Amino acid sequence: METVIKTRGLTKRFGRRTALDRLDLDVPPGVIVGYLGPNGAGKTTTIRLLAGLIRPTAGSAMVFGFDAADQYDALQRRIGYLPGDFVAYPDLTGTQYLNYFAHLYGGVDRNRIELLAKRFDLDLGVRIGALSRGNRQKVGIVQAFMHDPDLLILDEPTSGLDPLMQREFRALLRETRDAGRTVFLSSHMLSEVEAVADTVAILRAGRLVTVQSVQALKDRARRRLDLTFADVPPAARIHAVPGVQDVSVDGHTVRVTVTGSTAELLKAVAPYDVTNVLSHEADLEAAFLDYYDGQEEPCSATSS
Numbered sequence: 001m002e003t004v005i006k007t008r009g010l011t012k013r014f015g016r017r018t019a020l021d022r023l024d025l026d027v028p029p030g031v032i033v034g035y036l037g038p039n040g041a042g043k044t045t046t047i048r049l050l051a052g053l054i055r056p057t058a059g060s061a062m063v064f065g066f067d068a069a070d071q072y073d074a075l076q077r078r079i080g081y082l083p084g085d086f087v088a089y090p091d092l093t094g095t096q097y098l099n100y101f102a103h104l105y106g107g108v109d110r111n112r113i114e115l116l117a118k119r120f121d122l123d124l125g126v127r128i129g130a131l132s133r134g135n136r137q138k139v140g141i142v143q144a145f146m147h148d149p150d151l152l153i154l155d156e157p158t159s160g161l162d163p164l165m166q167r168e169f170r171a172l173l174r175e176t177r178d179a180g181r182t183v184f185l186s187s188h189m190l191s192e193v194e195a196v197a198d199t200v201a202i203l204r205a206g207r208l209v210t211v212q213s214v215q216a217l218k219d220r221a222r223r224r225l226d227l228t229f230a231d232v233p234p235a236a237r238i239h240a241v242p243g244v245q246d247v248s249v250d251g252h253t254v255r256v257t258v259t260g261s262t263a264e265l266l267k268a269v270a271p272y273d274v275t276n277v278l279s280h281e282a283d284l285e286a287a288f289l290d291y292y293d294g295q296e297e298p299c300s301a302t303s304s
């Protein structure tokens with residue numbers, strides 16, 4: 001299977017500042033990758049490298065087997081790019097602006113433009129300068145998707161969109177993925193990508209910290225459990241179970257926090273006549289913040 005994005009030792013320095021440090025990343029076709037990291041982590045730098053807008057200081061970024069920095073012409077039609085700071089010519093209407101890009105792409109199905117605009121409730125007859133920030137962002141979204149590219153590279157795509165439009169946008173991403181396209185989107189908010197991404201790659205201070213499936217991230221996240229017993233077991237018995245923390249007893253109910261699988265805990269308490277188990281949502285945010293704030297060390301992970 002053709003690898004869509006393949007970076008090796010991809011590095012970008014601005015003067016003495018290393019914005020991106022030896023990134024090794026493989027993205028297969030037909031997935032949505034959420035590229036996450038705190039402000040200044042290097043997300044936009046990576047995206048600009050992949051879109052061929054800046055040249056790496058070292059290493060390489062290959063997209064569909066072409067060098068993103070040197071062979072952009074071969075890639076232009078296959079990539080849909082939405083910059084984080086989308087600005088368009090304010091004096092043009094949406095239609096004029098999109099027609100201009102459609103021409104650059106060598107022609108685009110007008111119907112598709114109309115459908116996308118309608119879907120996002122965007123009036124293409126209005127001058128871009130007169131649109132609200134969210135509506136300008138929608139022009140950028142239509143521009144990125146209108147030529148039905150094989151790869152979407154989207155920098156903070158939902159910024160400025162209201163919740164209804166964010167939901168519509170997520171639906172569009174899923175359809176795009178289900179049609180076999182690949183989506184690479186950056187965000188600094190886990191909640192934004194959790195709902196839609198198959199894989200998350202987490203970047204911190206220019207280094208890739210981890211690449212894993214959203215499911216794997218959930219599986220290793222902390223989860224709160226309330227266990228109710230007819231016959232409460234000794235707290236020490238529960239404390240002894242690997243991954244268990246924060247044990248508190250309230251009458252017949254024992255509250256615990258478990259990291260990873262809850263199977264060991266359930267096995268350990270089985271002899272004590274459990275009458276009820278209440279499992280709260282896994283705290284994905286906490287697992288994610290561990291990566292953000294340096295609890296988890298960087299690795300040179302490669303996704304598959």
Ligand SMILES: Nc1ncnc2c1ncn2[C@@H]1O[C@H](COP(=O)(O)OP(=O)(O)OP(=O)(O)O)[C@@H](O)[C@H]1O
Pocket residue numbers: 014017018019037038039040041042043044045046188
């Ligand atoms: N053109 C530039 N000149 C100098 N430094 C830059 C330039 N572009 C980025 N940087 C620096 O590189 C680092 C990474 O920036 P980048 O914009 O890639 O981060 P980011 O993860 O996209 O952050 P944010 O979430 O705030 O958008 C930052 O320290 C930034 O100041």
